[in-house]
Amino acid sequence: MKAPARKSAATRQPRENSRETLLDATSALMRELDTVEVGIVDIAARAGVNHAMIRYFFGSKEGLMFALLDRDVEKRIRQLDRLFALDVTPTERMRIHLRGIMDTYYEIPYLNRLIQRMVREADPVRVEHVAEELLKPIAQAQHRIIEEGVKAGEFRPIDPKLFYFNTIGSADGLYANRFTLSAVFGDVPHFDPQLHARYRDQTVDTLMRGLLV
Template sequence: MTRSRNTEQKIFDAATELFLEKGVDRTSVREIATKAGINLALMNYYFRSKENLFNAIFSSLVKKNSEELIRILDSDLSLEEKIRQYVEVYIDMLSENPLLVSFVMAILHRSRERITEMKAISNLYATEKFTQQVLEEGKKGNINRTDPSQLFVDMLSLIAFPFAIKMLVIDKNNFSNKDFADFILERKKRIPDMLIEMLRKKS
């Protein structure tokens, strides 16, 4: 018998498991309380609301996963190598953590106006260093000049959206889960190739 964790942790852990397993909306507070073995009202005592509990869990999940992504963007790699690594790591992260996608979708759908309040999600966006690098390489003539915002949105879209429409892709192509995994795997090469080809100066 392990030493009993404190109540807050028990709620956090039970909720995380349930949220990932069946989605936020389909998980009731009463269910969380039962699984955590605590009284119903304690969820509101420790986290002010279910929404808040969700945010706490999401933030921790994003934080854990986004550090490596930011490290890549802020590194001194060449733009090409940076894009290749970023795409690869991001895709790995979403592959291993498919429910992170659900979480992000839930957030984007849930609070479109209040998205800036979700500081965590910002960690999944471009950094200043990346922006500067794109501008400078363009100025130096190493790549085509391009709006860094557009480039980053391109990259993010190509990486993330296929996960969001996973079921649609599976259905339309009669894919097995393995097929879909292979489909995604191929994108690790495809996406950087496409982006870099776009940036390459034509003579």
């Protein structure tokens, strides 16, 4: 009797790889199409898996979006500990922080739109998680730097909440409005390192000028 054929290496590949591939595919489509409205069939096709795998790993499309947001933001949250471990002045710490936020929105141009969608449409438990675990740590870190700067005589007293919105609005402004900006100024590409570097430097300088004594 002929022994059954062994499964190929591809068949034996851990399914966890498919989970990451789905997250990568979702992220890539959002960047390329400049929208968070991507379909599960398109996501699965990009990932090279059956769309039923989305339900298997994430329960639903909302679960997939939530997992992507978690992955995108948690890496940046971990960087905050390293930021406060640096032996630098509040001014330099804020510059590093602002540059990091600008880089984040360059790398993840759909981030703010994804956050807004999750806050509007997700269940209350997930909304609370987004607020408490993903958004507040960044806002609180910025508030802490401002307080340190005011105490050191480097910053003038300002409203931390408004400065946070100044920061996020500036960081989100270029890449979240690519189509609108292209209509006014010509083509605005997805990933142009030189354009990003110029925009980041000018934006950080502008924000800091409003903060420094």
